[in-house]
Amino acid sequence: MFNKLLSLLACSALAVSLLAGPASAKPFEMGYGIDQRWEDGIKAMYALDFNGAEGQFRALLAENPSHPAGNLALACLMWWRMSQNFDVEEKPFELENEFFSQAEQAIEKSETMLKTEKTAQIYFTLGTAQGMIGRWYALQRRWWKAYVYGSRAKKYLDKAVSMNPEVYDAYLGMGIYNYYGDTIPGVMKLPALLLIHGDKKKGLAQIRLAVEKGRFFPTEARLFLINILIQFEKQYPEAVQTALDLIHQQPDNVFFQFVEVLARYNSHDWMGAIDTWREFLARHQDSSNDEVQKQLPLVYLIIGNSNLMLQQRDEAMVWLGKAINETRHPEKGWVTFAYLRRAQLYDLLGNRAKAVEDYTVAASRPEYWDSRKEAKRGLKKPYTEEDLYNKITSID
Numbered sequence: 001m002f003n004k005l006l007s008l009l010a011c012s013a014l015a016v017s018l019l020a021g022p023a024s025a026k027p028f029e030m031g032y033g034i035d036q037r038w039e040d041g042i043k044a045m046y047a048l049d050f051n052g053a054e055g056q057f058r059a060l061l062a063e064n065p066s067h068p069a070g071n072l073a074l075a076c077l078m079w080w081r082m083s084q085n086f087d088v089e090e091k092p093f094e095l096e097n098e099f100f101s102q103a104e105q106a107i108e109k110s111e112t113m114l115k116t117e118k119t120a121q122i123y124f125t126l127g128t129a130q131g132m133i134g135r136w137y138a139l140q141r142r143w144w145k146a147y148v149y150g151s152r153a154k155k156y157l158d159k160a161v162s163m164n165p166e167v168y169d170a171y172l173g174m175g176i177y178n179y180y181g182d183t184i185p186g187v188m189k190l191p192a193l194l195l196i197h198g199d200k201k202k203g204l205a206q207i208r209l210a211v212e213k214g215r216f217f218p219t220e221a222r223l224f225l226i227n228i229l230i231q232f233e234k235q236y237p238e239a240v241q242t243a244l245d246l247i248h249q250q251p252d253n254v255f256f257q258f259v260e261v262l263a264r265y266n267s268h269d270w271m272g273a274i275d276t277w278r279e280f281l282a283r284h285q286d287s288s289n290d291e292v293q294k295q296l297p298l299v300y301l302i303i304g305n306s307n308l309m310l311q312q313r314d315e316a317m318v319w320l321g322k323a324i325n326e327t328r329h330p331e332k333g334w335v336t337f338a339y340l341r342r343a344q345l346y347d348l349l350g351n352r353a354k355a356v357e358d359y360t361v362a363a364s365r366p367e368y369w370d371s372r373k374e375a376k377r378g379l380k381k382p383y384t385e386e387d388l389y390n391k392i393t394s395i396d
Contacts, residue, residue: 034060034069041073045080046255048291053077068109068125075102075132084291087298087333087368099136103129120163124170127156131173150177169217172210176224179203183232204228211242222246226263236267254284254292261302268393270306277303290328297323297334304341305392316345333368340374344391347382355382 041056057077061070078099110126134149157173181198207228210221222242229239243263246256257280264272277299284292300323307316323338324330343358356379363375374391377383383391 034064034067037063038069038073041077045077046250046253048084048254048289050077050081050291053080066109066112068106068113068122068129071102071106071109072125072129075099075106075129078102079132079136084294087336088331088366096136100133103133120160120167123156123163124160124167127153127160127173130156153177168210168213169215171206172214172217172221172224175203175206175208175210175221177203178206179228204233219246219249223259226259230263230266236269239263240267240269240272258295261299265302265306268309270309273306274303293328294332297327297329297332297338300326301334301338301341304338308341308345308388309392313345313349317342320345331366333366333371336362336365336368336371339365340371340378341388343375343378344383344388347378348385348388352382 037056037060041053041060044050044052044056054074054077057070057073060073064070078095082095082099106129107126110122110129113122114126130149131153134146134153137143137149138146153173154177157170157177161167161170161174178198179200180203182200182203183198207221207225211218211225214221222245226239226242229235229242240260240263243256243260246253247260250256257276261273261276261280264276281299285296287293300319304316304319304323307313307319320338320342324335324342327335329335339358339362343355343362346352346355346358359375359378363372363379365371
């Protein structure tokens, strides 16, 4: 379950990273003030300061109305905001129209610029915008549209790379297409995805190249590499070390701290996940940033789950209770999963009446990643220790 979140965050971060610059063998400069707007806006987004980021990006658009940079930046910001509330019914879609509007304007402006001058820079920008839309459709499992936009993105990125093969950042997009194009179709067995012809080995090498030599995208390349190492390659120690590399770069970055814990958790480093989250809570539990507060139910849930895996059931009960009762955002889907885990823990403790109460609450809450199905199953039959282990350790 949490690997799905890690995948989503990786997609979100890639969208952010693509603002950083176009394909160019030398440092690219859009113009006076533009690069600084980008850097300040991206830094604000990673700090979950969405208002600050929007201020920078709207100023960028106002100062350069005919260039796609401002629209692409705002599309990325909309994606980032949506990704923070994917566990709240309907919330991600409140900004969907704005996301599409900005991404499509970026495409239109890129196409207009290509009519007068064909450059690797603009092909890269065009491929970026197409790829963002494709990834959004993929998250909604609208596979045909995801395939169409993804194919367009690949075509334009190929063009950019062919014009300048030393743009190492561009290999990230190519690597994603090649790796997942060779991996996902066989796993999901979907006709639209079977049209994609990737190369897993080549894709992984391209992503590693972006990590090692990319100027603008090494962070995003690391996020995708972590996801691949955990979900497909099962190289857990390298996944955790890759996450730690991000932390070493920016120790105070809230988002990177989330990535580290998710990497540890999905690698089954239960004690490491608990210790890292406790450090996080010591710094951020009382944060005035509401975007941080929205993620606290997830923090409590992972600590609870990790304690369950360590057979520390009393401690697990405390943290699952925190996820339910000590949150400013009870609407979050992670709260639903806290009800589910607590119900399953009650089953293990032999308290069927309490378990039924929590299953009933979970079944009545908005659907999130098959939560109602899981709750209804629990109402019919108590969960066993083996059932719970399989639920917590699943990273499909």
